[in-house]
Amino acid sequence: MALSSKTAGVVLLSGMLVCLVAQPLEAAELKKETAAAFDRYIGASEGRIKSELHNGLFLFIDELPETRRVKAYAQLHLGQVLVKQVSTKEVGHSIEVPHGLIHDWVGLLFIPNSSLAQTLAVVQDYDNHQNIYKPEIRHSKLLNRNGD
Incomplete structure (x- = not known):
């Protein structure tokens, strides 16, 4: 499909403007306080996991009520993937991560x-x-x- 000269000119001008105003992206540098908060989160997560294992919980579905747990195991055997977002807390409070986000997920598949x-x-x-x-x-x- 051919463009009219007016349309072609607008497209060309738009492309040139995008190139002129586009700024090169720089990699973000990890700040010390962000790394320290992440390390705290990892330490608290390891403690939480040890506690769960000590209480006999290996898979996150093991802590579900029986009817939901049975359904979850059936879903796994049918080939479904189960995913859960995890949130580790420190003394009952969320761990603040200055200048960062932690996405903590766990998944199961059979x-x-x-x-x-x-x-x-x-x-x-x-x-x-x-x-x-x-x-x-x-x-x-x-x-x-x-x-x-």
């Missing part, structure tokens, strides 16, 4: 005919994620690993 060792082998094969999960992952490379 992988039939697979052992934990097989699943971890795939999940931790970071350098091969570009092949396993393409086209969503275009490039993957493990830069550093600390622990399991």
